[in-house]
Amino acid sequence: MIPVGLSTAAVWPQPAGTAFEAAAELGYDGVEVMVWADPVSQDVRALQRLANSTVPVLAVHAPCLLISQRVWSPDPAERLRRSVQAAQELGARTVVVHPPFLWQRRYAEGFADLVAELEDASGVAIAVENMFPVRRKLGRGRSVQVTAFRPSIDPTDVGHRNYTLDLSHASAAHADVMELAKRMGDNLTHVHLADGTGLPKDEHLIPGRGNQPCAELCQSLTRSGFSGQVVLEVNTRKARTAAERRELLAESLLFARLHL
Numbered sequence: 485m486i487p488v489g490l491s492t493a494a495v496w497p498q499p500a501g502t503a504f505e506a507a508a509e510l511g512y513d514g515v516e517v518m519v520w521a522d523p524v525s526q527d528v529r530a531l532q533r534l535a536n537s538t539v540p541v542l543a544v545h546a547p548c549l550l551i552s553q554r555v556w557s558p559d560p561a562e563r564l565r566r567s568v569q570a571a572q573e574l575g576a577r578t579v580v581v582h583p584p585f586l587w588q589r590r591y592a593e594g595f596a597d598l599v600a601e602l603e604d605a606s607g608v609a610i611a612v613e614n615m616f617p618v619r620r621k622l623g624r625g626r627s628v629q630v631t632a633f634r635p636s637i638d639p640t641d642v643g644h645r646n647y648t649l650d651l652s653h654a655s656a657a658h659a660d661v662m663e664l665a666k667r668m669g670d671n672l673t674h675v676h677l678a679d680g681t682g683l684p685k686d687e688h689l690i691p692g693r694g695n696q697p698c699a700e701l702c703q704s705l706t707r708s709g710f711s712g713q714v715v716l717e718v719n720t721r722k723a724r725t726a727a728e729r730r731e732l733l734a735e736s737l738l739f740a741r742l743h744l
Contacts, residue, residue, distance in 0.1 A: 486710060488740045489542040491676070491717040492525060493518040494733065500524045500531070504538040510734050514542035516580065516715045519567065520552040528570050535574065542713050543578040543611075543674065544571040560584065560591045561598055564610070571608045578609045578674050578713060580648045583633040592634040596642055603645060611674040612639040613648035614664060616656035616686065640667045648674040650717070651696045652688045655680025661697050665704065673712040675705070677740055678719075688719035690732055691739045702743035714740055 490512045492503040499522050500515075507515050515535075519525045524534075526547075535541050546567035547555035556566045567579045581599070584592035599610045615637040617630055631637050637657055639647055647668040653676075654661045665672055679694030680687040691698040705714070716736040723729035 486705060486744050487513040487542060487713045488737060488744065489514045489516050489713055489715040490733065490737075491516045491518055491545070491715050492522075493520075493545070494716060494718050494720055494736075495729065496721055498729075501534055504534040506730060506733050508538035510730065510737055512539060512716075512737060514540040516543040516545055516717070517541055517570075517574075517576075518545045519547040519555060519570070520549060521555070526555060528573050531570075531574060541571075541574040541576045543580055543715065544574065544576050545580040546582075548582040560588055561594070564598065565602065568602050568606050568608050568610065572606055576608070578611055578646070580611050580613055580674060580676075582613050582615060583635075583637070583639055583642075585632055586634050588634070596644065599644060609646040609673050610644075611646040611648040612642075612644045613650055613676070614638055614653050614657070614659070615650075616653045616659075617684075638664070640664070645671055646673040647671050648676060649701075650676035650678070651691075651698060651701065652676065652678040652680045652686055652717070655682055655694065655696050656684055656686055658682060661701055662704070665701060672710070675701070675712065675714045676717040677702070677714050677736075678717050688717055690718050690736050691716075692735075698739070699743040702740065706744055714744065716740060 490507040492500040495502040524530045544567050556563050571579050679689035679691045679696050681694045720729045720732045
């Protein structure tokens with residue numbers, strides 16, 4: 485069976501420990517740790533204690549969001565190295581990373597080689613994630629979509645051994661999820677399962693609540709013998725109570741299990 489994990493980002497603004505507890509309670513196979521401002525997400529020993537008492541860490545998401553540009557190090561290459569080291573210590577098989585930002589010129593120039601070298605040395609799969617353009621205002625109600633990533637929002641433009649397919653990002657980019665999965669091919673090793681409606685923002689809706697082919701993708705993964713992991717990276721920040729958040733996470737897991 486394809487392992488189904490829960491991203492610690494799915495319980496934001498609650499801390500990482502809440503995701504471990506929810507994953508164990510609801511029957512997820514493990515968690516993906518989003519490394520960001522939450523101190524626990526940066527503390528490998530604390531994460532190991534949580535994993536020992538609840539569910540294992542399936543993946544580590546490197547700190548590459550705008551809000552985490554100084555977590556562990558201001559150097560993005562060092563942050564990626566630290567993420568791989570954390571994955572090794574936690575027994576996680578995958579590190580998720582975004583393509584370099586446009587302004588990270590030196591990092592971008594050596595990114596593909598760095599990813600390959602770290603994979604060779606560690607045995608950890610570094611799965612580069614598809615992203616989406618941002619809307620830039622021009623004034624007088626006009627705007628244009630521009631990329632913030634080098635060389636593009638689509639990691640298949642470069643070519644890597646491992647990819648993460650994020651359905652919410654694909655929705656915001658108006659990308660064809662099934663076509664993107666086809667381009668990634670056997671190098672697709674990790675999936676962020678969430679939904680979207682095509683709005684130009686990262687919605688991360690509960691799967692089945694948008695218009696993306698979430699069920700179709702899941703079914704295709706099973707048919708193709710997919711050997712990677714599926715992680716629910718959904719947005720529950722509008723949940724008014726812990727019980728309401730648990731219901732959203734339970735619905736997400738049920739959707740994944742049903743269609744996988």
